[in-house]
Every structure is written in C-alpha cells, then in structure tokens.
Amino acid sequence: MIFRDYISRIEKVLDVPWPERKHLLDEINAHLEDVFEQNIRDGMDRDSAYNTAIQKLHVDAEFVSSMNDVHATLVKKALDRLPQSLLITIEYGVTGLVAVVIPVMVIAKEEAMIEFLLSGGFFMIPINLMGLAIIILAVERFYSLVIKKDHSPPNINRRLLSLKFLGLGTTLIGIIGTLMGFFQAFSAADRVMEKFNGVFPIYEVSKIAITTTIWGMTMSLVALCTYYLIKAKADRISDMQLP
Amino acid sequence: MEFDGIRKSLSETLIISLLKESPMHGYEMCTEIERRSNGFFTFRHSTLYPVLHKLEKKGLIKGKWRTGSTQRPRKYYTITKKGISYYYENAQSWKEFFGIIQKLIPEMAQ
Numbered sequence: 001m002i003f004r005d006y007i008s009r010i011e012k013v014l015d016v017p018w019p020e021r022k023h024l025l026d027e028i029n030a031h032l033e034d035v036f037e038q039n040i041r042d043g044m045d046r047d048s049a050y051n052t053a054i055q056k057l058h059v060d061a062e063f064v065s066s067m068n069d070v071h072a073t074l075v076k077k078a079l080d081r082l083p084q085s086l087l088i089t090i091e092y093g094v095t096g097l098v099a100v101v102i103p104v105m106v107i108a109k110e111e112a113m114i115e116f117l118l119s120g121g122f123f124m125i126p127i128n129l130m131g132l133a134i135i136i137l138a139v140e141r142f143y144s145l146v147i148k149k150d151h152s153p154p155n156i157n158r159r160l161l162s163l164k165f166l167g168l169g170t171t172l173i174g175i176i177g178t179l180m181g182f183f184q185a186f187s188a189a190d191r192v193m194e195k196f197n198g199v200f201p202i203y204e205v206s207k208i209a210i211t212t213t214i215w216g217m218t219m220s221l222v223a224l225c226t227y228y229l230i231k232a233k234a235d236r237i238s239d240m241q242l243p
Numbered sequence: 244m245e246f247d248g249i250r251k252s253l254s255e256t257l258i259i260s261l262l263k264e265s266p267m268h269g270y271e272m273c274t275e276i277e278r279r280s281n282g283f284f285t286f287r288h289s290t291l292y293p294v295l296h297k298l299e300k301k302g303l304i305k306g307k308w309r310t311g312s313t314q315r316p317r318k319y320y321t322i323t324k325k326g327i328s329y330y331y332e333n334a335q336s337w338k339e340f341f342g343i344i345q346k347l348i349p350e351m352a353q
Contacts, residue, residue, distance in 0.1 A: 023308075024292070026308075027318045028289075030269075030270075031268075031269050033315070034268075034313075034317075057287070058288065062290075063290065067293050070300060
C-alpha cells in the first residue's frame, strides 16, 4: 500500500464511525492509486506521481469537516444543535451522575463494601477521594472519546496528566499505608514481648527497612505533587503559545 | 438560491447525470467531468466524496465494491429509482435557473 502513511494521517483527523471510516479510507486509497498509476502511464517518475496524486486529491479541513458532517450519528447531530453552555452542563451532569451516584448506590447496598472502604483507617480517606476522582475522569474520558467521538489530538491528551498523577498517588499512599500497618503491628507485638522481658525480633529487623521505605515513599509523594503542579502550569503556558 | 447552494446542487446534478449513463467509481467521475468539460471543471478530487456519500445516505445513489477492468476492488456507484426522479426534478430546476439568467444577462442568449 503506497499511500499507507498518508491514509493513516487522514484517519487521525476523521471523525467518521466504523465501518464507514474503513470504507471511506479504502475508497480514498483506491482513488490515489488510480491517479498514481495514471501519472506513471503519463511518464512521471514515482516520486512525482505520488506527490501529484496527493495534490490532486487535496484532502483539507473542508473535506474532513464535510465527511464528519455526512457521517455524523443522530446523537451527534442532535447534540451539535444544542447551545454549547447547555451541552457542557449536560456533559458534566451526566458524568457526575454516572461516576458518583451509581457507584455510591452500589456500594451503599453492600455493607461489606462500606466496611472495606472504611477499614483501612486514615490512609483510606485520600485513596477513596482520589479513587472517586479517577472514576469521574474515566467516565468523562469514555463519554468524550467513545460516545462523543471527539478524537482531536488536544482532546485525546486531555486529563492524562491528572490520571497519571492520581494513579501513581494512590499507589504510593497505598504502599505507605501497608508499611504503616506493618510498623504498627510489629510495634504492638514488640510491646507485648517487652512485658515478658523479651524482644520481638521482626520489629527490630524491620524497623530500619520500614522507616526508610515510608520516608522515601512520602518524599516521592511530595515530588509527585510538585511535578504535577509544575507540569500542569507548563502545559497551560505552552497551550497559550500555540498559534 | 444562495451561491453555496447553487454550487452544491450543481455538483449533485453533475454526479447523478453521469451515473444515469453508467456505474462509475470516484476517480472515473473526476476524469469524466474534466474530459467532458474540456478541462473547464478542474477541482480538488476530495470535494467529490462528501457529495457522493451524502447522495448515498439520501438513497439517491448506491455504492458497491467490485472489481472492474483493473481487477482491483473499487467502489462503483449506481443511480437508484429515487435518484432518477431527483435528477429530472433537478434538471428542470436548472433549466428554469438558466432561463432566468438569460433574461437577466441577454448577452448569454446570443
């Protein structure tokens, strides 16, 4: 397929649902091949034949927009007719409803689940809050990319940094919580042993290991938060500088 | 009728008029329009496809993949019954349109 790269470039900007998207790209490719072969028959070298075929077809923003309009789904057409402000309200309303109310309803039904979410002590508070944020972001991304089919590069990259931050953050807090739990359990066992004039060997052995890991993880969490804040700021500045 | 509307309607009529004669694929239509107009109508080939797909969605033409003389699959379009009635209605509108233009610009009639 001579025009594979060119066709995949077109595919990236097209917002046409499958299988129409595939048929359209096959059709465009067939067209380009026909023009290319005609150019070769007319005596052009391969490079000129290739470039002239692309120039003659001339896929531009107007083509992409017209094709997206022709193949827009009924839902998309109806949504496009609504005012932007109403659309944003609906978008956030639906996202909030799906992401918050439904999981809360499901969890509220299961006592064991509530117990599980509260049983981890202090560390479960940030993990639960960040978990909620992850669900909201995931549902919003699903709606925007799968249902609304907004595949523009800025939209694809949106909220990736936040998801990365939340994913790494919950992992770090979870590990710190685990180690704190071990530390508390070992020191409790050590206190019991002290009453019998003994020493709980694991506590002594793991003291350094657990302390250094907890402290290292905490510092890593501070670094992650700082990185996130700086990166978010840097992205906003670079977005503003784009032409 | 606005100019943009005229342009779109003209493209649709040209395509349907070609397909009324025989089934064709996109590239064939482009070369045929350029050949018949003696090169007067030269256009970006990509502008053809949104019109073709719109006509197909409206049920005025029908596209089917098959291998032609080149032995490679191409999407051939054929006109439907609905398309034929649309063609005659549109052709009549264009006739009236050019009649009005000739009245407005008498030199055109000479």
